[in-house]
Amino acid sequence: MISLKDKDIISILDFTKEEILYILEISGKMEKEDRHGILSGKILANLFFEPSTRTRLSFEAAMKRLGGEVIGFDDLGTTSTVKGESLRDSVKIIEGYCDIIVLRHFLEGASRLTADSVNIPVINAGDGASQHPTQTFVDLYTIQKSKGEIENLSIGFLGDLKYGRTAHSLAYALAHFNADMYFISPPSLRMPKDYLEELELKKVSFQEVNSISEVSDKLDILYCTRIQKERFAEPVEYEKVRGLYKLSKSVMDELNVKDGLKILHPLPRVDEMDESLDSTEYAVYFQQAHSGVPVREALLASVLGVIQ
Amino acid sequence: MISLKDKDIISILDFTKEEILYILEISGKMEKEDRHGILSGKILANLFFEPSTRTRLSFEAAMKRLGGEVIGFDDLGTTSTVKGESLRDSVKIIEGYCDIIVLRHFLEGASRLTADSVNIPVINAGDGASQHPTQTFVDLYTIQKSKGEIENLSIGFLGDLKYGRTAHSLAYALAHFNADMYFISPPSLRMPKDYLEELELKKVSFQEVNSISEVSDKLDILYCTRIQKERFAEPVEYEKVRGLYKLSKSVMDELNVKDGLKILHPLPRVDEMDESLDSTEYAVYFQQAHSGVPVREALLASVLGVIQ
Amino acid sequence: MISLKDKDIISILDFTKEEILYILEISGKMEKEDRHGILSGKILANLFFEPSTRTRLSFEAAMKRLGGEVIGFDDLGTTSTVKGESLRDSVKIIEGYCDIIVLRHFLEGASRLTADSVNIPVINAGDGASQHPTQTFVDLYTIQKSKGEIENLSIGFLGDLKYGRTAHSLAYALAHFNADMYFISPPSLRMPKDYLEELELKKVSFQEVNSISEVSDKLDILYCTRIQKERFAEPVEYEKVRGLYKLSKSVMDELNVKDGLKILHPLPRVDEMDESLDSTEYAVYFQQAHSGVPVREALLASVLGVIQ
Incomplete structure (x- = not known):
């Protein structure tokens, strides 16, 4: 049986054919059925170190359609990185505020680094020129x-x-x-x-x-x-x-x-x-x-x- | 009987005396009674192509008081328009993320264009020098x-x-x-x-x-x-x-x-x-x-x- | 019996030893128990006149963990203050949109001024060089x-x-x-x-x-x-x-x-x-x-x- 519980979504290369088909099947169900409430009480942190309105809004809409909540930022200028904090420190702290992290970053590899630093699932919403699974x-x-x-x-x-x-x-x-x-x-x-x-x-x-x-x-x-x-x-x-x-x-x-x-x-x-x-x-x-x-x-x- | 279901709110000139009185009456009820939950599961997209904190926050508060959710942006710099996308494309895409659009724009006529482009209700929160109904x-x-x-x-x-x-x-x-x-x-x-x-x-x-x-x-x-x-x-x-x-x-x-x-x-x-x-x-x-x-x-x- | 209902949180100096111990005790309960829903229908206005991502996100997470909602801004540039509005006017207006205000400001004393201007509780999230209780x-x-x-x-x-x-x-x-x-x-x-x-x-x-x-x-x-x-x-x-x-x-x-x-x-x-x-x-x-x-x-x- 396929379970993606706690899996990070960093690159499409990490997914088997069976896992891909499984996600497409669940997506179809999500489109047909109203599942409002299944993520009630869960918090998504949308960490956009570079702006991407479309991607950010669609993650927010997805989380909220299921009854979950969203926190985050969409602008580098308002984050602690201006004080010189490392990405690793930033995500280790924010890990305590949420149940799942969605990361958009201008540097290739930022998502993998984040996934390696925290104990909650991480979804790559685009990092540098590489992956946007x-x-x-x-x-x-x-x-x-x-x-x-x-x-x-x-x-x-x-x-x-x-x-x-x-x-x-x-x-x-x-x-x-x-x-x-x-x-x-x-x-x-x-x-x-x-x-x-x-x-x-x-x-x-x-x-x-x-x-x-x-x-x-x-x-x-x-x-x-x-x-x-x-x-x-x-x-x-x-x-x-x-x-x-x-x-x-x-x-x-x-x-x-x-x-x-x-x-x-x-x-x-x-x-x-x-x-x-x-x-x-x-x-x-x-x-x-x-x-x-x-x-x-x-x-x-x-x-x-x-x-x- | 008056119904405003699916009506766009672009200009005060589009409203009859009866419709205005009807909205004032509902507003009075909203002020007196707690209606938290009647918009549960609904998503408002607050699209502020120019900043207007007061208007944005009051729409957000209204939506959330009724149990609805809000997505959006309040800053042109973080939107895809920097990549040259047309307003028409932007709103046709965002239409898929939400149930209603509130639009603030620096160009006169932007709200009417948006309402003509999408199949969900659009509320004009001020466009250029013209309307702010x-x-x-x-x-x-x-x-x-x-x-x-x-x-x-x-x-x-x-x-x-x-x-x-x-x-x-x-x-x-x-x-x-x-x-x-x-x-x-x-x-x-x-x-x-x-x-x-x-x-x-x-x-x-x-x-x-x-x-x-x-x-x-x-x-x-x-x-x-x-x-x-x-x-x-x-x-x-x-x-x-x-x-x-x-x-x-x-x-x-x-x-x-x-x-x-x-x-x-x-x-x-x-x-x-x-x-x-x-x-x-x-x-x-x-x-x-x-x-x-x-x-x-x-x-x-x-x-x-x-x-x- | 200790009650902090309607109390402003401006400076740690305003709290007695008993009140501090009381808050630590409640904090412990909050960490152990899931209290999602106790702030359902309540709205927090997060007014960040200067950016502080960590503080802002932790307040948002806290409010949302308890089922409450958050509105606000995290960037001076998007607020009416650019039009010359006084802080006093801004907070008196926003008071009508929410149940509690969290304020971050670059000026010492801004939180006390806010608390004196509105009839809802105000929490100081850092004002100038002085307090961050x-x-x-x-x-x-x-x-x-x-x-x-x-x-x-x-x-x-x-x-x-x-x-x-x-x-x-x-x-x-x-x-x-x-x-x-x-x-x-x-x-x-x-x-x-x-x-x-x-x-x-x-x-x-x-x-x-x-x-x-x-x-x-x-x-x-x-x-x-x-x-x-x-x-x-x-x-x-x-x-x-x-x-x-x-x-x-x-x-x-x-x-x-x-x-x-x-x-x-x-x-x-x-x-x-x-x-x-x-x-x-x-x-x-x-x-x-x-x-x-x-x-x-x-x-x-x-x-x-x-x-x-």
Whole structure:
């Protein structure tokens, strides 16, 4: 029997296929049923050492939907770290105020350090450029919900695959589910070699292409990512890439796509995805954002041991 | 039968006389009775794109007094808008986290745009220079409570009537109640022409004067507003006006006033109203501030459909 | 019979020995028993005019552990004071939104002014350089808990005794309990004369020394404080002092200490106390930090009158 009681959620790599499926199942129940009160009396400490409004609010909503309480901060400037306190000291103290910690930090490894320092469960809400596992659970849940299944799908990853941590984590997770993967990006923003080698080891079938038109007829899911201006040394380079990877209703109309294709995006978008797409049947990115609540309800309730 | 279930609260102009009276009646009940628990399990998202501590705290208190929960932010710097996200996207995402949105924004029209983007009720907590309807309900409630009635009163509006949006909205709302209005201001801060024309259309009797002494013996209510230094190009001009429209106990002692006159002020005050006034029987502005809670309780419970 | 209902908590000096013992007793009960729900429907306003994450979070946790709700702010920039409002006006308005106020302010005397302005209980969470009484209750509780008693102990105060307000308040409070006190500091950071004279009046036995080695064999409790760089005009002076008053496991190993010595620190520490100390049996400073919750639960429940 699977139990996630007291488990830290630091990286999607720490989860077996069975554990992932279990969390998706609980997430579905959370979305359908009202479980207000099951976390009554429990306190979540939302420690956001860098701001991330969307993630913070969805954890808060999840905790409060289940009847729990939230304390925390969302701004480095108001914390004791300005007095020179170590992260280790900070979390060891706050451990005494709460039942579970959700940590967002600008430094890679901050979540693991926190989990090693305290005796209560820790959930990584993004640390540095590395891991953001709850986003990956949200992505997996949205894929499963919108396609009715999660095994044997063809998934396209579009945009900045070099720096996009959500794409990296999702690719790893989908390796459990016999996915065919298509990495669609300009040459300068390809998936890092390490990741590709890891996928090869896991015997994942994948292909790298420059343009969505080369593979659009094969895709069940198109996972878009934000192309960040900051990643380019030359503005001219950014402008060129940005135009090529911009989706809109008219772009989709001209592509040859498979029936039932769904488009995901972790949001926020800037201009890589036009609002004209929102009313098409491809678009599931707002449902994806809304799924942040039931998925995080499932994670909170599981590691707090009220659902087994 | 009146029901406000699912209604957005964007402008006082959207409300009929009957709806206003209905909200005042529910507000009175909220002040007298303990209704803790009627909003249990509901979540309010308090989205403050510009800070307004008083308004934010009174919405939070109202929601929590009724057993509901609050999520949100009070500082633009911590939101995704720094990444270039549109307001429309932001609120469509947050819609999935909550049951009702309260929005404060620096741009006129932001509340209407939000209400058009989401399928849950939206309450305008002030957008740009235009509307702040819940403040108007608080003002109306305070007038009714302190005078025992709201029909056929004589109301003086004192101070900055050019930029004071609370005065504009209150004047419009009182047009339903056969009020006689006196606009007391320096010539440079008169009510805008549009508003006066609208009042004429509604057949409201009003008069513009330079000094409170010309009309003090006629007033049942004196509604003061803050004169903001920023409105004046010349500091000298500000200093001159400020002295003329400053109220104190000794100023009131020298005026010929009607029995039972009550003074309101939306607060904060700076120095247009002296602390010596606080202990007089004229002063109801702190009660007015405190009424923010029951009035907002009434609004939240009504649009969430738990009171009909 | 002791009742603290409606009492303001402004300074430890306002409490009798009996009242202090009463609060320590209630704190012990709060730590052992789950009292979730006894503050249901009550609202605490956490007004932090200067940031203090630790104190703010521990009050929030205490209120929420008991089923109460919290509103507030932790950042001056988001409050109406930027519009020039007086503290008196701010708290008189917020009084209408809540049942109890916790105030942190950068100005000495702000808590007393607040308590004089409103009709609900006020708790001082630190105002200027003067008082922070709830920290003193936490310190007393930790001493009593770790030693099994609070009477007749030998207490060493180490570090910055000139500016360290926690040391000042704790010394005053321990004067009730027949303590022997040892003030261990560099000559430039000695206890202020006023305090020593007051202790003499109270017939407290105390001694001032330069080094912990002179008195280590006498101490039941060693109370460390942070030595703040800002207090020194010359960096060189700071470096010299800092080295002499730094504790670590190896420093402790070389000292001749009494059995059962416990080390407290109000935290955050910077480098005056090495992490090597954390796993020794001397260290109780993390328990001390965690005791912030039950002690503040006791204070909140007592002044709100739900425990008598």
